Amino acid sequence: MDLTRDQHLAMHRSMVRIRLFEEAAGKLMEQGKMPGFLHLYVGQEAVAVGVCEALRVDDQITSTHRGHGHLVAKGGDLSRMMAELMGKATGYCGGKGGSMHINDLSLGMLGANGIVGAGVPIAVGAGFRNKYVGSDQVAVAFFGDASTNIGAFHEAANMACALHLPVVFICEHNKYGEYTPTDKAMVIADVVDRAAGYGMPGVIVDGMDVLAVHEAASEAIARARRGEGPALVEAKTYRFYNHHGIQTLGVKYRPDEEVLAWKERDPIFTFEKHVIDGGIATREDLDEIWNAVRAAIDAAIAFADESPFPDESQLLAGVFTEMAR
Amino acid sequence: MSTTATGERTLTYVQAFTEAIKLEMEADPTVFIAGEDVGAHGGVFHTFDGVQKQFGERRAVDTPISEQAIIGLGIGAAVTGLRPIVDLMFMDFVLVAADQIANQAAKLKYMFGGEAKVPLTITTTGGAGLSAAAQHSQSLEALFCHIPGIKVIYPSNAYDVKGLMAASVQEDNPTLFVLHKRMLGVRGVVPEGRYTIPLGVANVSRPGTDVTIVSWGKTAADSLVAAGQLAAEGIDAEVVDLRTLSPLDIDTVVTSVRKTNRVIVAHEAVKFGGFGAEVAAQIQEQAFDYLDAPVGRVAAPYSPIPFTPALESKYVPDAAAIAAGARQALARPGA
Numbered sequence: 148m149d150l151t152r153d154q155h156l157a158m159h160r161s162m163v164r165i166r167l168f169e170e171a172a173g174k175l176m177e178q179g180k181m182p183g184f185l186h187l188y189v190g191q192e193a194v195a196v197g198v199c200e201a202l203r204v205d206d207q208i209t210s211t212h213r214g215h216g217h218l219v220a221k222g223g224d225l226s227r228m229m230a231e232l233m234g235k236a237t238g239y240c241g242g243k244g245g246s247m248h249i250n251d252l253s254l255g256m257l258g259a260n261g262i263v264g265a266g267v268p269i270a271v272g273a274g275f276r277n278k279y280v281g282s283d284q285v286a287v288a289f290f291g292d293a294s295t296n297i298g299a300f301h302e303a304a305n306m307a308c309a310l311h312l313p314v315v316f317i318c319e320h321n322k323y324g325e326y327t328p329t330d331k332a333m334v335i336a337d338v339v340d341r342a343a344g345y346g347m348p349g350v351i352v353d354g355m356d357v358l359a360v361h362e363a364a365s366e367a368i369a370r371a372r373r374g375e376g377p378a379l380v381e382a383k384t385y386r387f388y389n390h391h392g393i394q395t396l397g398v399k400y401r402p403d404e405e406v407l408a409w410k411e412r413d414p415i416f417t418f419e420k421h422v423i424d425g426g427i428a429t430r431e432d433l434d435e436i437w438n439a440v441r442a443a444i445d446a447a448i449a450f451a452d453e454s455p456f457p458d459e460s461q462l463l464a465g466v467f468t469e470m471a472r
Numbered sequence: 473m474s475t476t477a478t479g480e481r482t483l484t485y486v487q488a489f490t491e492a493i494k495l496e497m498e499a500d501p502t503v504f505i506a507g508e509d510v511g512a513h514g515g516v517f518h519t520f521d522g523v524q525k526q527f528g529e530r531r532a533v534d535t536p537i538s539e540q541a542i543i544g545l546g547i548g549a550a551v552t553g554l555r556p557i558v559d560l561m562f563m564d565f566v567l568v569a570a571d572q573i574a575n576q577a578a579k580l581k582y583m584f585g586g587e588a589k590v591p592l593t594i595t596t597t598g599g600a601g602l603s604a605a606a607q608h609s610q611s612l613e614a615l616f617c618h619i620p621g622i623k624v625i626y627p628s629n630a631y632d633v634k635g636l637m638a639a640s641v642q643e644d645n646p647t648l649f650v651l652h653k654r655m656l657g658v659r660g661v662v663p664e665g666r667y668t669i670p671l672g673v674a675n676v677s678r679p680g681t682d683v684t685i686v687s688w689g690k691t692a693a694d695s696l697v698a699a700g701q702l703a704a705e706g707i708d709a710e711v712v713d714l715r716t717l718s719p720l721d722i723d724t725v726v727t728s729v730r731k732t733n734r735v736i737v738a739h740e741a742v743k744f745g746g747f748g749a750e751v752a753a754q755i756q757e758q759a760f761d762y763l764d765a766p767v768g769r770v771a772a773p774y775s776p777i778p779f780t781p782a783l784e785s786k787y788v789p790d791a792a793a794i795a796a797g798a799r800q801a802l803a804r805p806g807a
Contacts, residue, residue, distance in 0.1 A: 274548070299544065302538035
């Protein structure tokens with residue numbers, strides 16, 4: 148797939164935005180500035196970015212508890228995201244959703260989700276809407292390997308195929324469901340084997356390679372856009388930090404060698420090598436991106452820090468949409 | 473079509489439901505129906521009779537038996553701009569889809585900081601009386617009244633079905649609309665054309681002075697029968713049909729209690745933890761000084777619903793049980 152220099156740099160910038168946003172969030176949590184749960188996307192950046200670079204702004208995505216990367220890749224505002232994570236009034240959800248419910252409907256990002264697998268049927272609903280109104284928009288469901296052991300995934304995958312909807316299923320196979328290795332949770336090694344069971348094509352892709360993800364996702368998305376139905380892309384990837392937060396737990400659940408081996412294949416650094424070796428951009432170009440994103444993250448943190456917490460009057464606001472009588 | 477002696481048109485409870493759907497679908501191209509057997513078959517209880525014939529497969533969608541995905545389909549379509557009516561054949565099946573209803577549909581707007589709009593109507597059939605046994609007979613409205621973010625409607629007659637269903641479809645929030653299976657064939661006067669009955673407004677379906685009977689669904693219809701029995705004994709009962717359980721129109725209930733000073737709450741679901749407990753608690757919070765007797769409850773006992781008609785008929789509170797409950801509330805001397 149021929150991509151322009153700008154596209155390469157856009158993907159790099161997007162991955163760096165995720166990386167630095169997540170690491171900043173992790174540090175803030177360690178400093179006690181971040182209430183609640185925090186599931187970091189570091190290590191998996193190539194998946195969100197490779198897919199979302201193949202999407203239009205008006206395409207929809209649903210996400211997971213590990214959802215910050217998806218919103219960043221869809222074009223999310225770092226300041227509103229950071230403010231939401233800190234529970235501030237200026238956050239994406241006015242401080243009432245937090246990390247696990249972050250969303251931007253104007254970007255078609257229909258929400259992170261605290262329930263494993265629960266976003267997948269909602270993506271099917273968005274895909275239904277696209278077909279219903281005769282649009283060529285595509286809905287993408289991001290989910291982990293562990294989601295594919297939950298009923299909602301199976302119901303959604305089957306329904307999307309049965310109704311022939313423009314939905315693309317993106318499995319982020321990061322080898323662990325929370326702290327349990329996937330090979331203890333399912334006897335097949337590849338989630339993609341499940342695609343055939345619903346009558347949709349499936350493909351495995353290296354989830355540490357943003358270009359490979361982009362190519363596979365582009366094909367699946369283009370196919371759905373043409374009205375040829377759902378497809379599943381399984382991206383083999385890895386989270387560099389824990390299921391939750393940054394610090395390792397007392398109980399070790401992943402061998403050091405395994406973590407190190409995956410970190411060797413860091414999606415950002417391997418992409419940088421490709422870009423520089425290929426003469427697409429220079430080290431300086433990329434450093435400029437890092438520096439610009441660092442500044443944006445600092446600004447996001449400052450914005451979040453300075454923002455007020457929601458007023459108590461907001462406690463009961465937004466349960467229902469008020470109806471005109 | 474049938475008419476009354478005075479020439480008013482009557483429809484059955486289920487026909488009123490279908491008519492409301494058709495009128496809303498004619499008026500708003502974003503309204504569609506989806507669910508198991510709702511399309512070609514028209515619903516196992518004929519709730520969607522002729523909808524696919526009139527509006528085609530695009531707007532009357534047969535889905536797999538996948539309750540979670542049926543609700544998810546509705547949520548995703550609603551949040552992206554459509555106005556879905558999704559059907560769960562039996563109310564018992566809401567439990568299969570509980571996450572999508574309670575954790576997703578009901579909470580989405582609030583979790584998203586109030587930005588989202590979820591105009592989703594979930595329709596289903598509740599209630600016992602068909603020997604459908606423990607998994608196809610329940611009235612589980614209390615579960616969803618406990619979940620902020622979804623409105624719960626359980627009508628008692630054909631007129632209300634049509635107006636409340638239209639309001640549910642037009643509502644910009646998730647609604648759970650429950651039809652009672654034993655009411656489906658019951659006729660009532662139903663005007664032609666579109667009309668709505670606002671959600672969250674109770675109906676005093678029989679004015680009276682001696683005792684208030686608060687109810688909803690089929691039990692509200694039975695309460696009118698009970699009131700007739702009581703009238704023969706010289707007892708003038710007032711029946712308050714809640715129509716919508718959440719939001720609850722407690723003002724209408726309290727106004728009635730202040731007048732009658734005696735009240736019972738009657739419903740078909742299990743008494744323990746039932747919605748009647750909420751109504752009773754709010755009555756004593758807001759009208760304690762007006763009560764001449766404890767708030768009575770008439771409801772099902774604490775067991776799954778039995779299959780055999782011999783036992784099921786003893787399980788579901790009937791008009792006689794409601795009348796007995798009202799007499800008990802009157803047995804205690806007044807202040």
